[in-house]
Amino acid sequence: MTLALKTTDLARTFDIGKRLIGPPRGQVHAVHPVSLEVAQGETLGIVGESGCGKSTLARMLVGLLPPSAGTIEIEGRALDRADPAAFGRLIQYVFQDPVSSLNPRKTIRQIMETPLRRLYGMRGRALDARIAELFDAVNLRPEFLDRYPHEFSGGQAQRIGIARALAASPRILILDEPVSALDVSVQAQVLNLLADLKAEFNLTYLFISHDLAVVEAVSDRIAVLYFGSVVETGPAEKVFASPRHPYTKLLADSAPVVGKPLGGASHGELPDPLNPPPGCAFASRCPRASDLCRAEVPALRRIEGDQFAACHHPREP
Amino acid sequence: MSLFLRLLFRNKLAGFGAVVLGVIVVLALLTPFLPLHPPNETSTANRYLRPLSDGHLLGTDHLGRDLLSRLLWGTRLSLAVGFAAALIAGLVGAAIGVMAGYFGGRTDNVTMRGIDMLMAFPYILLALAIVAVLGPGLMNALIAVAVVNIPFFARNIRGVTVGIAHREFIDAARLAGMGHTRILLTEVVPNIVPVVVIAMSTTIGWMILETAGLSFLGLGSQPPQADLGSMLGEARSALITSPHTSIVPGVMILLIVMSVNLLGDGIRDALDPRLRSGALARPMAATRVDRAQVPPAKGDALLDIDALETQFQVGRRTYKAVNKVSLELKPGECLGLIGESGSGKSVTALSVMGLVASPPGVITGGAVRLEGQDLIGAPYELLRSLRGRRVAYIFQDPLSTLHPLYRIGDQLIEAIRVHDPVSRAAAHKRAVKLLEDVRIPNPAARINAFPHELSGGMRQRVGIAMALANDPDIIIADEPTTALDVTVQAQILALLDELRQRRGLAILFITHDFGVVGQLCDRVAVMYGGRIVETGPTQAVLDAPAHPYTRRLIACVPELGGGRRILAAIPGLPPAVDQLPEGCAFAPRCDKAQDACRRGEVTLDGTTRKVRCLFPEVAP
Ligand SMILES: Nc1ncnc2c1ncn2[C@@H]1O[C@H](COP(=O)(O)OP(=O)(O)OP(=O)(O)O)[C@@H](O)[C@H]1O
Ligand code: SF4
Ligand code: SF4
Ligand SMILES: [Mg+2]
Numbered sequence: 001m002t003l004a005l006k007t008t009d010l011a012r013t014f015d016i017g018k019r020l021i022g023p024p025r026g027q028v029h030a031v032h033p034v035s036l037e038v039a040q041g042e043t044l045g046i047v048g049e050s051g052c053g054k055s056t057l058a059r060m061l062v063g064l065l066p067p068s069a070g071t072i073e074i075e076g077r078a079l080d081r082a083d084p085a086a087f088g089r090l091i092q093y094v095f096q097d098p099v100s101s102l103n104p105r106k107t108i109r110q111i112m113e114t115p116l117r118r119l120y121g122m123r124g125r126a127l128d129a130r131i132a133e134l135f136d137a138v139n140l141r142p143e144f145l146d147r148y149p150h151e152f153s154g155g156q157a158q159r160i161g162i163a164r165a166l167a168a169s170p171r172i173l174i175l176d177e178p179v180s181a182l183d184v185s186v187q188a189q190v191l192n193l194l195a196d197l198k199a200e201f202n203l204t205y206l207f208i209s210h211d212l213a214v215v216e217a218v219s220d221r222i223a224v225l226y227f228g229s230v231v232e233t234g235p236a237e238k239v240f241a242s243p244r245h246p247y248t249k250l251l252a253d254s255a256p257v258v259g260k261p262l263g264g265a266s267h268g269e270l271p272d273p274l275n276p277p278p279g280c281a282f283a284s285r286c287p288r289a290s291d292l293c294r295a296e297v298p299a300l301r302r303i304e305g306d307q308f309a310a311c312h313h314p315r316e317p
Numbered sequence: 318m319s320l321f322l323r324l325l326f327r328n329k330l331a332g333f334g335a336v337v338l339g340v341i342v343v344l345a346l347l348t349p350f351l352p353l354h355p356p357n358e359t360s361t362a363n364r365y366l367r368p369l370s371d372g373h374l375l376g377t378d379h380l381g382r383d384l385l386s387r388l389l390w391g392t393r394l395s396l397a398v399g400f401a402a403a404l405i406a407g408l409v410g411a412a413i414g415v416m417a418g419y420f421g422g423r424t425d426n427v428t429m430r431g432i433d434m435l436m437a438f439p440y441i442l443l444a445l446a447i448v449a450v451l452g453p454g455l456m457n458a459l460i461a462v463a464v465v466n467i468p469f470f471a472r473n474i475r476g477v478t479v480g481i482a483h484r485e486f487i488d489a490a491r492l493a494g495m496g497h498t499r500i501l502l503t504e505v506v507p508n509i510v511p512v513v514v515i516a517m518s519t520t521i522g523w524m525i526l527e528t529a530g531l532s533f534l535g536l537g538s539q540p541p542q543a544d545l546g547s548m549l550g551e552a553r554s555a556l557i558t559s560p561h562t563s564i565v566p567g568v569m570i571l572l573i574v575m576s577v578n579l580l581g582d583g584i585r586d587a588l589d590p591r592l593r594s595g596a597l598a599r600p601m602a603a604t605r606v607d608r609a610q611v612p613p614a615k616g617d618a619l620l621d622i623d624a625l626e627t628q629f630q631v632g633r634r635t636y637k638a639v640n641k642v643s644l645e646l647k648p649g650e651c652l653g654l655i656g657e658s659g660s661g662k663s664v665t666a667l668s669v670m671g672l673v674a675s676p677p678g679v680i681t682g683g684a685v686r687l688e689g690q691d692l693i694g695a696p697y698e699l700l701r702s703l704r705g706r707r708v709a710y711i712f713q714d715p716l717s718t719l720h721p722l723y724r725i726g727d728q729l730i731e732a733i734r735v736h737d738p739v740s741r742a743a744a745h746k747r748a749v750k751l752l753e754d755v756r757i758p759n760p761a762a763r764i765n766a767f768p769h770e771l772s773g774g775m776r777q778r779v780g781i782a783m784a785l786a787n788d789p790d791i792i793i794a795d796e797p798t799t800a801l802d803v804t805v806q807a808q809i810l811a812l813l814d815e816l817r818q819r820r821g822l823a824i825l826f827i828t829h830d831f832g833v834v835g836q837l838c839d840r841v842a843v844m845y846g847g848r849i850v851e852t853g854p855t856q857a858v859l860d861a862p863a864h865p866y867t868r869r870l871i872a873c874v875p876e877l878g879g880g881r882r883i884l885a886a887i888p889g890l891p892p893a894v895d896q897l898p899e900g901c902a903f904a905p906r907c908d909k910a911q912d913a914c915r916r917g918e919v920t921l922d923g924t925t926r927k928v929r930c931l932f933p934e935v936a937p
Contacts, residue, residue: 049802049803049804049805059488064488087492088493088494092492093488093489095485095488095489096485097485100484101485101486101488102486102489103490103504105508106503106507114490114493115493118493119493119494153890154658161489164493165492183657183891184657184874185657185873185886185891187873188873188884188886188887189886189887191886192883195883210802210803213874213875213876213877216877216881217879217880217881217884218881220881236880236881237880237881240877240878241878251804253807254804254806254807255803255807255877256806256807256810256833256836257832257836257878258832258834258835258836258859259835259859260836261836262807262810262811262814262836262837269772269774269775269805
């Protein structure tokens with residue numbers, strides 16, 4: 001198994017209430033040290049609630065945000081500086097809001113040309129041929145190229161976003177909630193397209209979403225994020241079917257499923273990031289919490305087979 | 318461009334300003350070629366000639382110089398200086414603003430503090446100080462006016478740039494290998510040009526006035542050179558004896574500034590995307606009603622939406638957003654309204670209480686009866702007394718109903734006292750109780766929080782508390798959990814369900830999520846292209862959908878526990894409601910479509926279960 005992506009203790013803190021001079025008023029640990037390994041050709045799903053650090057993690061992986069600590073390796077090569085141009089040929093990003101990710105004042109052709117020109121120095125006929133090829137790959141008609149972004153529906157705009165990401169010929173695609181803004185009937189079109197592209201171009205995916213069912217449907221492995229930390233990882237078919245971490249269990253119970261009674265906990269929220277609790281961040285909502293949990297942060301450890309959880313008292317399957 | 322001009326001239330005043338300014342600018346441009354006296358030619362014999370005297374159409378000034386000639390040359394100069402100052406201020410200010418907004422952090426902090434400091438000085442004082450340092454002269458006056466106006470542009474443009482710099486297409490450009498300079502020039506700047514143009518067109522008039530002011534004080538143009546301000550200044554001593562020497566340049570200044578400002582406002586309105594969409598007219602208090610006949614009353618439902626038709630008339634297009642929709646709600650019942658984006662769910666909901674914005678919205682048919690009383694076309698006072706008291710709304714974004722600057726407690730108290738004249742203390746007690754009802758921990762303290770201090774889930778609870786404030790019979794909830802996380806969504810759904818059981822609330826629940834409908838609703842109605850295509854008891858519809866659209870939509874939705882799989886998709890897009898096909902709106906995407914489906918109207922048939930399809934999957 002060759003690794004496509006490996007992070008070692010990747011972390012990011014943000015300063016809050018910066019002042020002109022002097023130290024900031026506080027710090028928020030948006031991502032606690034995260035170590036992940038993604039195999040070549042694998043789809044790793046990342047789920048978690050808003051504010052749990054999904055997008056911060058993703059933005060570090062593509063070099064849009066410098067990490068505070070830790071390293072990123074892509075196909076064995078370390079990327080040590082946050083330079084999107086250096087990352088761009090290896091790893092690309094597909095954004096959540098398809099329309100806002102396209103500059104309203106550029107034609108689709110101009111948008112598509114940028115990565116090819118900037119990253120590969122392509123010109124003239126080769127450029128046109130490559131764009132036609134990419135458009136064909138995402139099932140868009142070539143006459144769309146001379147239109148402006150506002151003329152497209154969400155689903156079409158997202159295909160354009162995917163085509164632009166593919167233009168950089170990356171090895172890895174980060175898909176940050178790629179279908180959340182789309183209608184259900186269109187969502188499935190885009191997900192199926194992504195599956196085809198992955199096979200065709202031999203890609204590796206990081207699929208970020210808050211929709212558990214979608215993540216389960218497209219992923220090989222799933223990592224669950226809570227309050228900036230990975231709390232559980234495992235094979236897609238096991239993580240929600242037999243969750244080991246109490247938070248994963250809560251997520252699975254909360255997802256609305258036809259024929260299942262209304263579930264989930266009646267209250268509870270993420271802790272205050274400016275003032276995090278000392279032990280396990282989930283302790284205040286956890287039915288299994290003990291004194292140990294409130295004192296000591298649990299580390300991610302192997303529970304059984306390839307299922308890992310960061311919990312002092314993991315659930316039995 | 319032609320659209321821009323049409324919009325501009327729709328505003329009569331702007332058109333008037335454009336014409337006046339056009340004439341003045343043409344005159345100023347032609348001045349060197351007109352048969353005029355030289356502007357600085359003195360003739361002591363002809364001092365203070367009245368207007369309309371021989372050879373001097375507007376008379377002469379204290380040195381016997383021809384006023385018409387001086388006026389035109391002066392206008393030329395004043396306009397040139399004003400435009401130049403606006404251009405400099407606009408460009409420099411925009412450059413500062415773009416840099417500060419794009420790079421943010423320390424750059425932003427330092428420049429903006431500097432700008433704040435400049436702005437703290439009174440305007441004219443700063444200009445005077447600059448001229449005092451540089452010395453009098455027209456060029457220096459120009460610089461002073463430009464500098465004084467830079468902060469205004471810098472601030473404005475910075476704000477806009479910050480908004481753009483955080484848009485995702487900037488990140489995309491970086492990932493495509495663009496450097497900062499290139500991003501600034503090709504991604505950011507094109508998006509702020511309209512803003513700069515707007516800001517310039519609305520301030521240029523003042524800059525002309527300010528330059529004239531400096532010249533009036535003798536700090537701008539130096540004699541014998543004429544600009545409008547210096548002409549006024551020189552005429553000051555003869556204000557009583559020869560008023561025309563003051564009136565002539567004065568009227569010109571008035572005309573220029575007025576026409577520039579009228580035109581500037583017109584340009585702003587025409588470029589502003591919000592005003593562009595036809596929202597120039599003030600919205601009406603309740604949706605406009607224009608229906609030919611009222612369907613006869615029937616049944617005894619709590620809320621009876623009967624053949625409701627709501628349209629948007631934008632230009633020559635008519636969007637049939639809601640097309641003969643009929644729904645019934647009994648006390649304590651929860652009805653789910655499900656459909657994709659643009660299918661007309663929200664417009665249906667808003668039409669009930671006349672909340673669709675008019676223009677462009679019009680209710681063109683049908684009735685909405687609350688216990689038999691028709692609300693469509695009801696007087697505004699009646700609608701207002703019913704809004705909140707009998708029928709309350711919960712929206713997707715609670716911030717749209719909560720005012721960001723008031724404490725949630727005050728807003729709740731206000732909501733209670735609108736319909737119920739109780740004392741503040743009593744209302745306060747009820748507000749605390751409401752927050753407790755929606756499970757907000759520590760309500761007595763939280764009541765003093767501002768909306769932004771609460772998390773999204775908490776805010777939506779407050780939104781529900783607001784809706785419950787006057788004990789309504791019906792709650793219309795438009796995607797109240799779509800923006801929330803699953804665990805919070807589960808909490809809110811459980812809360813709504815409990816409130817329904819406890820208070821006997823009837824709920825119209827709008828969503829695009831079958832899972833939510835399945836868990837919460839007794840009955841469900843599926844909307845497509847502005848129409849109901851299927852309705853029936855939730856379980857029956859979900860178990861055996863009768864309409865091909867319903868069946869395939871359900872198949873699109875992955876369910877948790879299914880493992881890795883290929884999802885079913887519906888090819889194509891939902892129809893645009895301004896060009897609905899004849900016959901069944903789903904026909905272009907339907908794999909069972911026959912010729913008959915594309916001809917004539919397909920009716921909604923059935924009794925408890927109804928379906929609008931010629932070849933339903935199961936008999937309704
Ligand atoms: N102010 C408006 N001017 C013109 N058309 C409008 C306006 N508001 C809504 N429409 C049109 O009415 C139709 C129905 O819109 P509506 O908001 O009811 O859809 P919806 O089902 O609530 O969608 P969503 O799931 O996105 O909330 C759409 O085609 C929309 O474009
Ligand atoms: S460590 Fe303790 S509190 Fe945290 S999830 Fe596990 S059992 Fe619950
Ligand atoms: S009426 Fe015809 S086209 Fe429409 S849904 Fe039924 S079978 Fe399909
Ligand atoms: Mg809506």
